[in-house]
Amino acid sequence: MKQLTWLGVAGLLGAASIHDALTPVAPNFTPGAEYADGTRRFQGIPGLERARNGRLWAVWYAGGPGEPTEGPGNYVVVVTSRDDGKTWSGPQLVIDPPGDVRAYDPALWHDPDGRLWLFWAQSSHKWDGRSGVWAMRTNNSNDARPEWSAPRRLSDGIMMNKPTALKNGDWLLPVSVWAEKPGAGTRPEHRHDLGPLVGANAFVSRDKGETVRPWGQTRAKDSTFDEHSIVERKDGSLWMLLRTRSGIAESVSTDGGKSWTPAEKSAIPHVNARFFIRRLRSGSLLLVRHNPPDGKTRSHLAAFVSDDEGRSWSGGMMLDERVGVSYPDGVEDEKGVIRVIYDFERTKSRQILMAAFREEDVRRGSPGKKTRLRVVVNQAR
Secondary structure, three states, X not given: OOEEOOOOOOOOOOOOOOOOOOOOOOOEOOOOHHHOHHHOOEEEEEEEEEOOOOOEEEEEEEEOOOOOOOOOOEEEEEEEEOOOOOOOOOOOEEEOOOOOEEEEEEEEEEOOOOOEEEEEEEEEOOOOXXXXXXXXXXXXXXXXXXXXXXXXXXXXXXXXXXXXXOOOOOEEEEEEEOOOOOOOOOOHHHOOOOHHHOEEEEEEEOOOOOOOEEEEEEOOOOEEEEEEEEEEOOOOOEEEEXXXXXXXXXXXXXXXXXXXXXXXXXXXXXXXOOOEEEEOOOOOEEEEEEOOOOOXXXXXXXEEEXXXXXXXXXXEEEEEOOOOEEEEEEEEOOOOEEEEEEEEOOOOOOEXXXXXXXXXXXXXXXXXXXXXXXXXEEEOO
């Protein structure tokens, strides 16, 4: 992949106008005042990663003065911290398509070789029926201003959760094509119907992200945006959890993700929102989900662990009980510290927050001496 220096992006795209979501956007490595905290009327849907030297990277998407919610004015924001989240930079990198194209639903992921990937979706209007997964990567995420590859479109669809690297070397990307039709305001030439790709897909890469192709898929009867994640179980099977209107659905593959069982409602209680699941260094599974008393509200974000591959869950440490918390993502470091990022009141408080804790805190169901809760990553004031 062609490498870009942090500032050396001039001329990447020339003077060509951007007509639709298929055209690459020049990354803005020197965002100006128009991307300052005070300009953002909407922000949320964050992601988090940690470099080997402890540097934290966070990403989310936002809307400026003309876009108070989800729509064409959305852009992706990347910030970093060198002191474990005590202080954070302003925007270090912005992906902001012009016109009626938006950038949204980003994700950060360190691959097995230690390269940091930035993924995001790019769509005409709010949803054009096709969208697209775009990516950049860097080999030196330890640095405050690393070199990034040029933006590249990997596939149709949207991927907002981290890929899963299987033991056989395959990478599975949880790519969704929403079941809903493009909105009435979408221009006719930007309305697409991908037919068989609609659903929760597992796209595969067997060359470390150079090429990506559809591999397997499942669908849930009451799916919304899927927002699915894939876990490789110890017996070699794959377990997919996906978002539905009634909570979490699940599907299983025993052939490396090529075929999946029909998605059925899981026994895991949840609301209609994103959750976060990942295997810990100990071998147990971590699940961060909503646990509200009414079973419906986006509140009571809590962490649980499983020692039997997700069949049962214990713990339940509360990260944030307030109404309006949502969309967790996280990463565990080599010392066993788990950091989870999430948003709070996307159009009111407009906060991106982080929690830092350990597996033993989750098992105990209460914060430890070194637990940190409600760490402010960013607030759009």
